[in-house]
Amino acid sequence: MPTRNESAAALLDGIRSFIExxxxxxxxxxxxxxxxxxTRLYTPDPLAVVLPSNIEQIQQLVxxxxxxxxxxxxxxxxxGLSGAAVAHHGEIVVSMExxxxxxxxxPTGRSVTCQAGVVTEAxxxxxRDHGLYYPVDFASRGSSQIGGNIATNAGGIKVVRxxxxxxxxxxxxxxxxxxxxxxxxxxLIKNASGYDLRHLFVGSEGTLGIIVEATLKLTRPxxxxxxxxxxxxxxxxxxxxxxxxxxxxxxxxxxFFSELALRHVLKKGVQRPFDAETPYYVLIEFENPxxxxxxxALALFEHCAEQGWLADGVISQSETQAxxxxxxxxxxSESISEHQPxxxxxxxxxxxxxxLLAEIDELLAREYPDFxxxxxxxxxxxxxxxxxxxxxxxxxxTFAQKCGAVxxxxxxxxxxxxxxxxxxxxxxxxKKPYLHxxxxxxxxxxxxxxxxxxDPNGIMNPGKIFD
Amino acid sequence: MPTRNESAAALLDGIRSFIExxxxxxxxxxxxxxxxxxTRLYTPDPLAVVLPSNIEQIQQLVxxxxxxxxxxxxxxxxxGLSGAAVAHHGEIVVSMExxxxxxxxxPTGRSVTCQAGVVTEAxxxxxRDHGLYYPVDFASRGSSQIGGNIATNAGGIKVVRxxxxxxxxxxxxxxxxxxxxxxxxxxLIKNASGYDLRHLFVGSEGTLGIIVEATLKLTRPxxxxxxxxxxxxxxxxxxxxxxxxxxxxxxxxxxFFSELALRHVLKKGVQRPFDAETPYYVLIEFENPxxxxxxxALALFEHCAEQGWLADGVISQSETQAxxxxxxxxxxSESISEHQPxxxxxxxxxxxxxxLLAEIDELLAREYPDFxxxxxxxxxxxxxxxxxxxxxxxxxxTFAQKCGAVxxxxxxxxxxxxxxxxxxxxxxxxKKPYLHxxxxxxxxxxxxxxxxxxDPNGIMNPGKIFD
Numbered sequence: 001m002p003t004r005n006e007s008a009a010a011l012l013d014g015i016r017s018f019i020e021x022x023x024x025x026x027x028x029x030x031x032x033x034x035x036x037x038x039t040r041l042y043t044p045d046p047l048a049v050v051l052p053s054n055i056e057q058i059q060q061l062v063x064x065x066x067x068x069x070x071x072x073x074x075x076x077x078x079x080g081l082s083g084a085a086v087a088h089h090g091e092i093v094v095s096m097e098x099x100x101x102x103x104x105x106x107p108t109g110r111s112v113t114c115q116a117g118v119v120t121e122a123x124x125x126x127x128r129d130h131g132l133y134y135p136v137d138f139a140s141r142g143s144s145q146i147g148g149n150i151a152t153n154a155g156g157i158k159v160v161r162x163x164x165x166x167x168x169x170x171x172x173x174x175x176x177x178x179x180x181x182x183x184x185x186x187x188l189i190k191n192a193s194g195y196d197l198r199h200l201f202v203g204s205e206g207t208l209g210i211i212v213e214a215t216l217k218l219t220r221p222x223x224x225x226x227x228x229x230x231x232x233x234x235x236x237x238x239x240x241x242x243x244x245x246x247x248x249x250x251x252x253x254x255x256f257f258s259e260l261a262l263r264h265v266l267k268k269g270v271q272r273p274f275d276a277e278t279p280y281y282v283l284i285e286f287e288n289p290x291x292x293x294x295x296x297a298l299a300l301f302e303h304c305a306e307q308g309w310l311a312d313g314v315i316s317q318s319e320t321q322a323x324x325x326x327x328x329x330x331x332x333s334e335s336i337s338e339h340q341p342x343x344x345x346x347x348x349x350x351x352x353x354x355x356l357l358a359e360i361d362e363l364l365a366r367e368y369p370d371f372x373x374x375x376x377x378x379x380x381x382x383x384x385x386x387x388x389x390x391x392x393x394x395x396x397x398t399f400a401q402k403c404g405a406v407x408x409x410x411x412x413x414x415x416x417x418x419x420x421x422x423x424x425x426x427x428x429x430x431k432k433p434y435l436h437x438x439x440x441x442x443x444x445x446x447x448x449x450x451x452x453x454x455d456p457n458g459i460m461n462p463g464k465i466f467d
Numbered sequence: 468m469p470t471r472n473e474s475a476a477a478l479l480d481g482i483r484s485f486i487e488x489x490x491x492x493x494x495x496x497x498x499x500x501x502x503x504x505x506t507r508l509y510t511p512d513p514l515a516v517v518l519p520s521n522i523e524q525i526q527q528l529v530x531x532x533x534x535x536x537x538x539x540x541x542x543x544x545x546x547g548l549s550g551a552a553v554a555h556h557g558e559i560v561v562s563m564e565x566x567x568x569x570x571x572x573x574p575t576g577r578s579v580t581c582q583a584g585v586v587t588e589a590x591x592x593x594x595r596d597h598g599l600y601y602p603v604d605f606a607s608r609g610s611s612q613i614g615g616n617i618a619t620n621a622g623g624i625k626v627v628r629x630x631x632x633x634x635x636x637x638x639x640x641x642x643x644x645x646x647x648x649x650x651x652x653x654x655l656i657k658n659a660s661g662y663d664l665r666h667l668f669v670g671s672e673g674t675l676g677i678i679v680e681a682t683l684k685l686t687r688p689x690x691x692x693x694x695x696x697x698x699x700x701x702x703x704x705x706x707x708x709x710x711x712x713x714x715x716x717x718x719x720x721x722x723f724f725s726e727l728a729l730r731h732v733l734k735k736g737v738q739r740p741f742d743a744e745t746p747y748y749v750l751i752e753f754e755n756p757x758x759x760x761x762x763x764a765l766a767l768f769e770h771c772a773e774q775g776w777l778a779d780g781v782i783s784q785s786e787t788q789a790x791x792x793x794x795x796x797x798x799x800s801e802s803i804s805e806h807q808p809x810x811x812x813x814x815x816x817x818x819x820x821x822x823l824l825a826e827i828d829e830l831l832a833r834e835y836p837d838f839x840x841x842x843x844x845x846x847x848x849x850x851x852x853x854x855x856x857x858x859x860x861x862x863x864x865t866f867a868q869k870c871g872a873v874x875x876x877x878x879x880x881x882x883x884x885x886x887x888x889x890x891x892x893x894x895x896x897x898k899k900p901y902l903h904x905x906x907x908x909x910x911x912x913x914x915x916x917x918x919x920x921x922d923p924n925g926i927m928n929p930g931k932i933f934d
Contacts, residue, residue, distance in 0.1 A: 109817035189848040190814045190890035193905040199666030347657045350576035381656040423657035438660040453916040
């Protein structure tokens with residue numbers, strides 16, 4: 001951890017010599033807002049919030065931080081769920097929000113180069129306006145930023161077909177913790193010229209440097225996707241549906257959620273999709289140009305119903321209906337936020353999902369008998385979100401402590417199944433104590449050594465991922 | 468570079484204490500065959516060839532090599548074109564050919580785990596036998612190995628749709644240059660738990676450690692692909708065809724080659740695809756189940772012919788015809804091998820291809836007026852193979868020297884266009900002098916530092932990629 005011997009005021013004056021003074025903020029509102037992400041477990045306490053407008057300012061800031069041993073927290077849309085963008089120890093938040101321009105578009109190569117502060121939805125809209133599609137998508141699209149998506153390798157709801165953020169990054173400009181500007185891979189599809197540093201920065205959570213620009217691939221839009229929601233009696237049925245539908249249709253999403261999760265969305269005024277109540281639901285999206293695959297989908301539905309794998313279902317007849325059905329899944333996270341859920345975001349190989357679910361179900365029923373546990377997630381990626389709601393009246397600290405204690409058991413189960421303690425939310429602060437369940441001590445030793453290469457003074461987002 | 472103070476015999480006896488003596492070979496035939504790849508520029512001179520049968524032996528070997536400062540050259544099918552698998556300075560070749568078993572298959576997760584020595588075609592056949600498809604494909608499929616494919620991030624003829632080897636690796640077991648066994652990512656689709664070391668090993672050309680096992684995704688087979696070959700008057704036409712066909716059909720390949728390249732294949736007895744001779748040809752492959760897209764393809768053909776972008780063409784009517792058409796492109800490399808071609812394998816962003824081609828064409832006509840220069844490659848990936856044939860009578864050394872001199876000019880042009888000196892062949896020995904045209908000195912400094920993390924004694928494939 002960096003230490004400081006100079007007065008805060010003098011340090012900030014130094015920064016104001018190369019960044020516009022108005023963009024070096026210390027007011028309480030800025031410190032509160034820019035000092036936190038979507039976790040609410042930490043008390044924001046940055047020294048200042050700095051909003052650079054160009055790469056040179058960022059390089060100057062990183063060099064200055066090295067000289068004065070100041071800690072920097074790179075900051076995007078702050079929609080993360082692991083505390084990776086939290087500044088709670090007098091760090092300087094480096095907000096990328098002023099660097100939000102799309103710089104270049106290549107229609108033949110289907111790619112776009114943009115600054116790190118571009119909001120996900122702005123990029124999606126830009127692509128759509130040019131007849132193309134940026135398929136990395138998730139509920140926080142309206143405020144998350146491309147740089148943050150890359151720093152956490154964001155996944156979301158289209159991974160089963162389109163992969164993670166990593167799969168769309170063909171170029172990355174980064175300022176390392178040493179202050180060097182690296183122009184990595186420069187938008188090339190093929191480049192076999194030594195170790196690919198780009199992929200080290202994807203998922204590095206701001207601990208190696210600051211992502212300042214990215215070149216991203218785009219693809220053609222989905223062709224008239226249809227959405228089905230199916231009511232499923234048990235988790236084995238969910239897996240059977242995945243196997244059958246994935247083999248016969250070109251799926252762009254395969255999501256699941258529990259009845260308990262659905263009820264929170266219904267409370268917000270969304271309609272139940274059909275009369276039957278089942279413990280689980282599956283949402284399937286597939287391309288269906290000119291309704292050419294509707295018959296196939298209905299035949300699969302009949303087959304699965306005969307097998308007892310589903311109890312009821314509905315298929316969208318229009319884009320509006322498709323959007324309504326998506327809300328059943330997409331609105332879960334927001335609908336439960338008032339209950340301050342303790343979130344686990346775990347992943348295993350798909351073949352391990354049923355065994356893992358059975359073991360965790362048993363564990364949670366034993367350990368959390370009084371807590372409401374909600375399941376949802378991306379079965380097609382082996383990714384499950386386990387949300388435990390805070391009971392009214394229980395104080396946050398006790399709740400967090402109880403949940404943390406059970407996490408140890410949960411992650412021990414996960415470890416036996418070769419899983420990951422964080423599928424797509426990152427490690428940050430919340431999952432740091434559990435990293436060793438997924439990466440062994442030898443591996444973590446290599447992670448530390450790589451951090452040392454890019455950030456020898458430990459100024460970049462210290463205390464995140466590992467100490 | 469490691470140095471040795473002990474006698475070779477004593478060193479090899481030491482290795483024979485943990486690897487079966489018959490698998491530690493020093494006979495001239497083994498040294499010759501295992502000491503080289505498909506380049507023929509270097510005189511093989513390994514100390515020995517070692518063929519381990521399990522991971523423990525490899526770990527023991529790496530630890531032994533560290534103690535005695537022995538250099539190790541990991542060795543797959545040795546089909547590489549950059550000399551990365553060459554042992555010409557008394558190294559120990561570590562052949563993976565005895566570790567060639569498929570270990571696990573997961574039909575629901577569509578993935579397979581195999582040892583590094585599995586031959587590409589064996590994996591492709593395994594996938595096909597299970598109704599699936601491993602889409603990384605190239606002419607040397609019959610002898611290249613999965614470990615080597617990963618170590619070079621092999622590309623090939625299906626990248627435009629299916630990406631590179633990197634995109635299919637979900638897990639990697641490696642023995643690092645320190646002798647540690649790392650079990651990286653373990654087949655997970657999603658895993659946001661710190662830096663992804665897996666991607667450092669992809670494309671590392673044996674310089675960080677030895678890849679011993681991999682988990683690879685599989686996908687569904689292509690649905691009745693059709694192949695078109697089109698005769699194109701100029702390179703602008705090639706680009707126009709790419710734009711038009713890619714927007715309307717789901718392409719699985721978009722290859723190009725020159726008339727000069729085609730003639731070498733025709734000499735081997737393959738039929739010319741149609742009467743017209745044009746300077747360039749394009750091969751397009753697209754899914755065409757029940758010939759549902761034939762009309763679309765023919766309409767595009769008509770449109771492009773009207774625009775003057777193509778002069779003639781043919782579409783396959785059967786799988787056999789499709790295979791015959793593929794030979795026109797796939798057989799080029801083998802048909803010219805007797806001319807000891809000097810190979811350049813370059814890449815730029817697709818939008819830069821026309822400008823780059825024009826400049827290089829002019830450069831080569833000026834600098835190589837007496838040499839036969841053949842073009843072919845993967846336009847959809849911005850990847851061009853430039854092959855210069857050795858004139859009969861010119862000695863190899865003079866030829867190589869002349870070609871190397873022009874490479875400096877060629878790579879200077881490439882650098883201005885932000886390109887790569889090696890798209891898919893790797894750096895190895897042949898491209899090492901030119902690495903700085905693609906990676907700047909700052910970046911190369913980071914590459915060296917990362918090498919130091921994984922291989923502090925420099926025993927892993929020393930002298931490859933950089934010194």
